[in-house]
Amino acid sequence: MQALHTAATGMAAQELNVQVISNNIANLRTTGYKKQTASFQDLIYEHIRRVGAQSSDQGTILPVGIDIGGGVKTVGTPRSMTQGTLSQTGNDLDLAITGEGFFKIQMPDGTYQYTRDGTFQMDNQGRIVTAQGNLVQPAITVPQNASGLTVNAQGQVSVTLPGSTTSTIIGQIGLTRFINKAGLQPVGNNLFTDTPSSGPPQDGLANAEGYGSLTQGSLEQANVDVVSEMSDLIAAQRAYEMNAKVVSAADQMMQSTSALFR
Amino acid sequence: MENALLIGLSRQMVLERQMDVVANNVANVNTNGYKADSSLFQEYLKTGAHEDNFIGQDRNVSYVQDSGTYRDFSQGPLQATSNPLDLAIDGGGFLAVQTAGGERYTRDGGLQINPQGQLVTVTGDPVLGASGPIVLQPTDHDINVSPDGTVTVLEGNGRADSIRGKLRLVSFANAQKMLKEGSNLYAAGEGGAPQADTKSQLRQGFLEKSNVNSVAEMSRMIEVTRAYTQIATLLQQQSDLHKTAIAALADVPV
Numbered sequence: 001m002q003a004l005h006t007a008a009t010g011m012a013a014q015e016l017n018v019q020v021i022s023n024n025i026a027n028l029r030t031t032g033y034k035k036q037t038a039s040f041q042d043l044i045y046e047h048i049r050r051v052g053a054q055s056s057d058q059g060t061i062l063p064v065g066i067d068i069g070g071g072v073k074t075v076g077t078p079r080s081m082t083q084g085t086l087s088q089t090g091n092d093l094d095l096a097i098t099g100e101g102f103f104k105i106q107m108p109d110g111t112y113q114y115t116r117d118g119t120f121q122m123d124n125q126g127r128i129v130t131a132q133g134n135l136v137q138p139a140i141t142v143p144q145n146a147s148g149l150t151v152n153a154q155g156q157v158s159v160t161l162p163g164s165t166t167s168t169i170i171g172q173i174g175l176t177r178f179i180n181k182a183g184l185q186p187v188g189n190n191l192f193t194d195t196p197s198s199g200p201p202q203d204g205l206a207n208a209e210g211y212g213s214l215t216q217g218s219l220e221q222a223n224v225d226v227v228s229e230m231s232d233l234i235a236a237q238r239a240y241e242m243n244a245k246v247v248s249a250a251d252q253m254m255q256s257t258s259a260l261f262r
Numbered sequence: 263m264e265n266a267l268l269i270g271l272s273r274q275m276v277l278e279r280q281m282d283v284v285a286n287n288v289a290n291v292n293t294n295g296y297k298a299d300s301s302l303f304q305e306y307l308k309t310g311a312h313e314d315n316f317i318g319q320d321r322n323v324s325y326v327q328d329s330g331t332y333r334d335f336s337q338g339p340l341q342a343t344s345n346p347l348d349l350a351i352d353g354g355g356f357l358a359v360q361t362a363g364g365e366r367y368t369r370d371g372g373l374q375i376n377p378q379g380q381l382v383t384v385t386g387d388p389v390l391g392a393s394g395p396i397v398l399q400p401t402d403h404d405i406n407v408s409p410d411g412t413v414t415v416l417e418g419n420g421r422a423d424s425i426r427g428k429l430r431l432v433s434f435a436n437a438q439k440m441l442k443e444g445s446n447l448y449a450a451g452e453g454g455a456p457q458a459d460t461k462s463q464l465r466q467g468f469l470e471k472s473n474v475n476s477v478a479e480m481s482r483m484i485e486v487t488r489a490y491t492q493i494a495t496l497l498q499q500q501s502d503l504h505k506t507a508i509a510a511l512a513d514v515p516v
Contacts, residue, residue: 001278001282002266002278002285003278003281003282003284003285006282006285006286007285007288007289009289010288010290013289013292014292025398037343037372038292039294039372040290040292040294040386041293041370041385041444041445041446042286042290042293042296042444042445042446043444044444044445045441045442045443045444047441049329049330050328050441051438051439051451052439052450052451052453058284061452063304063330063436063439064329064330065331065436066279066328066329066330066331067292067441067442068279068282068286068301068331069283069442069444070286071285072289072292072293075384075385075445076384077383078374080344080345080346081345082345082346097297099403141461143276177401178399179375179377179378179398180374180376180377180379181401182347182375183374183376183377184409185341196377197376197377199377199379199400202400209333209401209418210401210402210417210419225344228341228342228343230276235292238476239288239291239292239476242288242291242476242480243289245288245480246281246284246285246288246289249281249484249486250281250285250489252487253277253278253281253486253487253491256490256491256495257274259494259498260427260494260497260498260501
């Protein structure tokens with residue numbers, strides 16, 4: 001009986017749906033997190049009676065056929081790359097991007113990864129680093145005893161050096177764009193790597209050509225809408241239950257058949 | 263004599279198939295743009311097995327056959343996602359998709375961008391505009407899709423909208439003839455020609471959910487299970503009748 005297997009695909013799909021939703025809810029307060037949604041498609045159909053087949057030599061055709069579908073499959077968990085809201089922290093090295101770009105981060109092995117999380121710190125050499133201590137690109141070293149660190153919308157970092165009354169620009173934080181940012185691969189720690197699907201990284205500067213502008217003293221919140229996640233969770237749970245009911249109904253039908261032989 | 267068994271069998275076979283249809287609907291209760299299937303049955307009249315043994319006209323016995331599955335093309339509910347690449351079709355139209363097997367049609371408007379900048383479905387097949395796939399430039403941002411399908415973007419630092427193409431919305435004179443191919447795609451089907459649809463509109467930031475009515479599917483499922491069990495009981499009784507008859511008639515008195 002096909003129904004049993006069909007319902008099993010439905011249960012598997014909804015289980016994955018609940019996993020994705022719970023990950024979104026778990027990351028509700030993760031800076032720069034972008035929510036995912038599970039995307040489903042129907043499986044192939046068995047065309048038992050083909051629609052439009054001739055039903056007589058007078059040219060009459062079947063108005064409807066018999067198509068039996070095999071269930072559902074998960075095709076992807078695409079990420080919704082919409083802007084998250086900014087929350088003010090007042091911290092000098094908290095940066096938020098409004099727009100398309102990503103911060104470029106150099107990993108210890110020399111490769112680059114990308115993030116929307118602008119919770120930056122300074123290391124013991126005065127370099128601007130992420131919370132894991134990896135360098136923000138291009139590397140900027142804040143001189144000792146410098147004060148009044150400001151980052152403007154273009155990403156230019158300026159400080160007031162000791163004995164000076166005017167501020168000096170010491171570097172500019174770059175941003176990177178991708179033609180398909182939903183194609184980036186998440187690697188945890190709020191970081192993404194580029195993939196053939198995302199397209200090659202295009203380095204640029206903030207505030208230029210749609211790269212997005214920077215806001216100092218703010219962080220980008222996750223773009224998870226908790227109300228819609230909760231309603232999705234309820235829908236997924238009910239869908240799972242319904243598929244489970246189909247399994248037991250199909251089972252009941254088979255039982256009544258096997259009870260014939262006694 | 264075996265008519266009751268065979269008629270019961272014909273009923274059970276179509277019930278199993280109807281159960282498959284219900285199971286597929288329930289499995290796709292969360293599939294974007296999915297359209298529910300329903301089963302159609304017809305009576306198949308056949309004269310009895312032993313018509314020659316009667317002087318009068320033997321009465322016909324009616325078998326049951328499933329004659330088709332038809333699709334409910336009614337609008338599914340729209341879910342607000344606020345994702346600019348999520349498009350819901352309001353109306354009877356379909357988006358045209360370029361697949362390896364030729365042009366296909368879909369109601370699932372959860373679009374993505376591929377590395378070439380083309381608008382694609384979640385499986386990577388380009389969505390067609392009036393003149394081929396819609397291609398976005400690397401510096402494009404703030405994508406806007408108007409209700410008639412026109413895709414406009416802001417390019418680079420520009421403040422004026424640049425048009426990137428117009429998504430094709432098509433409809434069919436008889437949508438029932440379309441073939442479901444899986445992967446949320448429909449083929450045009452026998453003699454079906456896509457016509458430009460000017461009545462349907464696109465809603466950006468929305469997704470069309472499955473139009474499966476879960477309560478109706480559940481009650482249909484119960485109906486199918488009960489009917490199936492009833493027939494099984496009927497077959498059982500018929501078999502008991504035979505058993506008793508054989509036992510009683512073959513009981514040679516000593």
